[in-house]
Amino acid sequence: MSMDNGVTKQLKSEARGKMRALRAALSPKEHHALSQQICENFLHHFDRLTLRKGAIIGLFLPIGSEINASLLESPLRERGCELALPITIGTTGMLFRNWKHGCGLIDAGYGTKGPDVKAREVLPECLVMPLLAFDRGCNRLGHGAGHYDRYISERIIGGTRPVLVGLAFGLQQLDKVPVGEYDLPLDAIVTEREIFEPA
Template structure:
């Protein structure tokens, strides 16, 4: 339980730091982050990229997602099906978005479900070793595990503001490490071997 308590404390602190960034500054930092991401994230036509539609004070990855779409990526975003499962539904221009869980919106059940090759992942906190703290539901860890069971190994890129970095995240056996993190300071590979 000590790890869970520490994670909860780190989550609360980093989300408070993120919440304290003024809205205008969050927009500017999100645009800078998108510019960095556009320089380093390459996609072939048809590459499936999962992003997310921001809630609360999250980084807004939509400018980056739009650039990746312009280069030929197929975009998808998470949809929560139940208390344990998310799927990734294709996000196409002009499609209706429907309300989801936790204040999210996204494509409805008629949208195609895709298996991401690159995952742009929201988070609460991260460390230089590639460990992340999500929002506590474990949805992404389970989704990544399902992709691994299918023999897929998506590239995992945490999307965050610099203020969300911590010295160390307690790792649990089910936690999946990030390959990289993208912040307003740039793109960094994190504690993983190639």
């Protein structure tokens, strides 16, 4: 979902190109080490959240040079969480399906994988989200298709807004992310160095 004006669209496009290049320049060793540290920091943050026992957590499997959030699978299952993965629908739609350990995964659109239609649809209470850029205000720049934006808006309208946490390499930080009218800040963004929360 996007209602950005021309200037905002151009600024977002330029930022996406720059951040993709910076992220892709990480060596496999750097990428793995940073992903591990980010996931460890996320777990410290997660343990402070007031979610119910057995909460449903929406994860993502990495596309290209995205952070390897699959490192969170075992620790979150050990904490008693139920996990889910996103499935894209059409050009901007998205839902989450229950992700059982060891279940087969299918093409979920845009290069990622998710559970097949036999897995039940769920509403995660916390979304762990990928991003291309962020700022200290927890504004997030995604890939531009608007899947997460639309999904979150629908959840807010339905009265079931999830906790929103982004995972990012520190190098993805901008002084100010270009935001449009309908862009919402996240509740936290976790990097290898620190955890950002809106003031």
